[in-house]
Amino acid sequence: MRHRSRSIRIPVLFAAALLAASCGSTETxxxxxxxxxxxxxxxxxxxxxxxxxxxTDAPAAEAPAPAAAxxxxxxxxxxxxxxxxxxxxxxxxxxxxTDPPPPTTETLVPWTGAHHPLTGLPAVNGLSRxxxxxxxxxxxxxxxxxxxxxxxxxxxxxxxxxxxxTRFLGIYQSQLPDRIGLVRSARSTDIDLIGNLQNPxxxxxxxxxxVGAEVSAAESVGTFVARSTSGVGQxxxxxxxxxxxxxxxxxxNAQGLMAAATGTAxxxxxxxxxxxxxxxxxxxxxxxxxxxxxxxxxxxxSRRWQRxxxxxxxxxxxxxxxxxxxxxxxYVDYRVSAADFASPQAVSTGSxxxxxxxxxxxxxxxxxxxxxxxxWHLADDDTDEIVKLAPGTTWVALARLGExxxxxxxxxxxxxx
Numbered sequence: 001m002r003h004r005s006r007s008i009r010i011p012v013l014f015a016a017a018l019l020a021a022s023c024g025s026t027e028t029x030x031x032x033x034x035x036x037x038x039x040x041x042x043x044x045x046x047x048x049x050x051x052x053x054x055x056t057d058a059p060a061a062e063a064p065a066p067a068a069a070x071x072x073x074x075x076x077x078x079x080x081x082x083x084x085x086x087x088x089x090x091x092x093x094x095x096x097x098t099d100p101p102p103p104t105t106e107t108l109v110p111w112t113g114a115h116h117p118l119t120g121l122p123a124v125n126g127l128s129r130x131x132x133x134x135x136x137x138x139x140x141x142x143x144x145x146x147x148x149x150x151x152x153x154x155x156x157x158x159x160x161x162x163x164x165x166t167r168f169l170g171i172y173q174s175q176l177p178d179r180i181g182l183v184r185s186a187r188s189t190d191i192d193l194i195g196n197l198q199n200p201x202x203x204x205x206x207x208x209x210x211v212g213a214e215v216s217a218a219e220s221v222g223t224f225v226a227r228s229t230s231g232v233g234q235x236x237x238x239x240x241x242x243x244x245x246x247x248x249x250x251x252x253n254a255q256g257l258m259a260a261a262t263g264t265a266x267x268x269x270x271x272x273x274x275x276x277x278x279x280x281x282x283x284x285x286x287x288x289x290x291x292x293x294x295x296x297x298x299x300x301x302s303r304r305w306q307r308x309x310x311x312x313x314x315x316x317x318x319x320x321x322x323x324x325x326x327x328x329x330x331y332v333d334y335r336v337s338a339a340d341f342a343s344p345q346a347v348s349t350g351s352x353x354x355x356x357x358x359x360x361x362x363x364x365x366x367x368x369x370x371x372x373x374x375x376w377h378l379a380d381d382d383t384d385e386i387v388k389l390a391p392g393t394t395w396v397a398l399a400r401l402g403e404x405x406x407x408x409x410x411x412x413x414x415x416x417x
Contacts, residue, residue, distance in 0.1 A: 116174035117265055118154035120272030120391035128173060131263035132200035134193075134224070135252060137168040138184040143248040148317045149180035155269070156324070159189045159398040160334060160344045164291040169193060171200075173265065176258060181251035183237065186211050186228075188337040188345040189398070191218045195372030197266040201225045203257060205237065205250045210339030223372070225263070233257050269375040273388035278380055279361035283412035285329060286405045287397050294397070296327045297412045298360045305357055307395070308415055325392025327357040328378075330367050331401045346398045349374075353381065355404065358390040362406055 111122040118132065132154075138144040139158070150156065153170035161167045169190055170180065186204040191214055194200055202224040207215060219226045227233040236253040243249040284297040284305065295308040304323040307314045313321045331352045337345040351368040356378065364381040378387040397404070407415075 115272075115391070116154070117268045118171060118173045119393060120268070120270075120389065121174065122391075123174075127265065128176075129265055130173065130176070130258055130261055131225075132171055132173040132194075132197045132266045133176065133254060133258055133261075134190070134197070134200050134202045135170045135172070135180050135254070136184050136186055136190060136204040137170050137180065138182040138248065139167050140165055140184075140248075143244060144182055144184075146315050146317045147182065147322075148251065149177035149254070151316045151320065151322055152177045154393060156393075156395045157193050157398065158294075158395065159187070159193075159346045160289065160400070161187060162342050162344070164289045166289070166292060166294070171197070172254065176254050178253070178255050179251055180254050181240075182243065182248055183250040183252050184247065186215055187343055188214055188339050189348070191215065191223065192348050192372045193346075195223050196269050196369075196375055197224070199224060199263050200266065201227055201258065201261055201263075203227045203233075203237075203252050203254075205229055205247065208340055211337070211343075214339050225261075227257060233260075267375065270378070270394065271386060271388045272391045275359055275361065275390075276356070276363045276380055276385070276387050278382055279359070279363045281360060282357060282362035282406050283409045284407035284415070285327060285355060285357055285362065286407055286411070287329070287399050288403055288405070295407070295415050296324070296357065296395075297407065297415055298357075299323070300360065303359070305395075311415065324395040325358065326389045326394040328389075328394060328396045329355040329357075329399055329404050330396060331404070332398050334400060348372075348398065353401075354378075355406070356387055356389065363387055 111124075114123040114127050115121060116123050116127065137147055137150055139147070140161075140163075147168070150168065150170055152175050153172050154174050155171040157169040157171070158166050159169070167184060167187065171194070172180075180203075183203065183205045186202075186207040188211055190202070190204070194202060195218075199222055202215075204215075204226075206212075206229055215226050218224060227236075229237045236257040238251055238253065239246060239249045240251055241249060243251075282298065284295060286296075287294040293310060295311075296305040297308065298304075299306045302323065304325055305327045307322040307324070315321055330348075331354055333347045333350075333352075334344040335347060337343040349369050349372060351366060354365045354367050356363045356365050365378045365387050366381050368377040368379070369375075378389075379385065380387050405411075
């Protein structure tokens with residue numbers, strides 16, 4: 001189902017400052033030479049060299065200028081000097097100077113090896129052969145903070161739950177932390193979201209009866225492998241009383257759970273590549289619900305989108321602010337879950353509008369996903385060109401239409417102080 005396609009357009013954000021990079025030419029100096037007394041030379045009959053230098057291909061990275069070849073031309077024979085000898089006192093030679101060594105240049109060789117499927121980053125240490133792991137992670141209120149291991153997720157989906165707040169679904173594949181939390185109960189939204197990960201493991205802390213039936217039905221047709229607090233793998237779900245009372249103290253031993261995992265790595269669910277031509281500068285974006293305000297603000301130093309919740313930085317267990325390389329707003333419809341009438345369910349198939357935030361810019365997109373098993377397709381909402389993400393981590397906001405706002409510099413400054 002495609003709703004209001006192209007109805008969202010990015011507002012005029014702010015005047016983008018243009019940075020001009022100045023390029024200075026490098027001048028090569030030569031050591032002084034001592035000249036012999038002037039002589040009257042016979043006129044040279046050699047024709048001047050008027051040939052243009054042969055063209056050369058420009059290298060990917062500028063290399064130091066080559067040293068000049070020695071002069072091998074024949075020296076003209078000077079006529080006998082009949083002038084009176086110069087009796088003036090010669091001026092002292094200028095002191096010789098030592099030229100600095102030519103600057104070294106570094107040529108960046110494009111990576112031609114494998115890339116992690118869910119980040120697009122080079123797999124310099126090899127690819128993980130494990131299936132993806134999807135973990136339901138709480139974000140109900142301050143008792144859910146800080147989350148543990150969320151910063152290591154390749155993809156983080158965030159969706160509405162009851163009471164107009166949100167909850168995370170972290171997807172792990174390129175790296176796997178030892179501990180993930182706080183683990184919470186499954187929702188109907190989760191089932192379709194992970195249907196394009198080629199039978200991942202789905203870890204959650206129980207569910208109500210209706211959602212449990214939906215989970216069992218999806219597992220029976222190979223959508224995922226369910227792992228929870230009963231059955232296979234239950235020993236990897238533990239409570240930590242130091243984090244408070246249940247249900248805000250549940251953790252997953254992720255390494256232990258996946259040690260026995262079978263299956264294969266997923267295919268990519270996004271495409272990665274160059275910045276879209278229609279991208280415009282943006283300071284950030286805001287997702288507002290009746291009971292929550294979430295902001296992403298571009299940080300030029302780290303070149304990432306830093307996350308704020310409730311107007312303050314949202315930190316991980318080490319006190320580091322949560323951040324992402326890409327933030328994707330997908331405007332979706334919500335319906336009441338058939339398994340839980342108090343729970344909203346995001347409709348993540350069909351099509352709709354959205355925004356991609358990457359590299360300090362925003363691009364309007366139209367998203368498409370005909371079936372649960374399909375990857376996400378993103379097209380520019382003006383040109384219909386395929387829109388690609390920056391290699392790195394991606395946080396996806398499954399927002400209702402009208403809940404998003406692109407931030408200008410003044411908005412961002414008010415958040416960051």
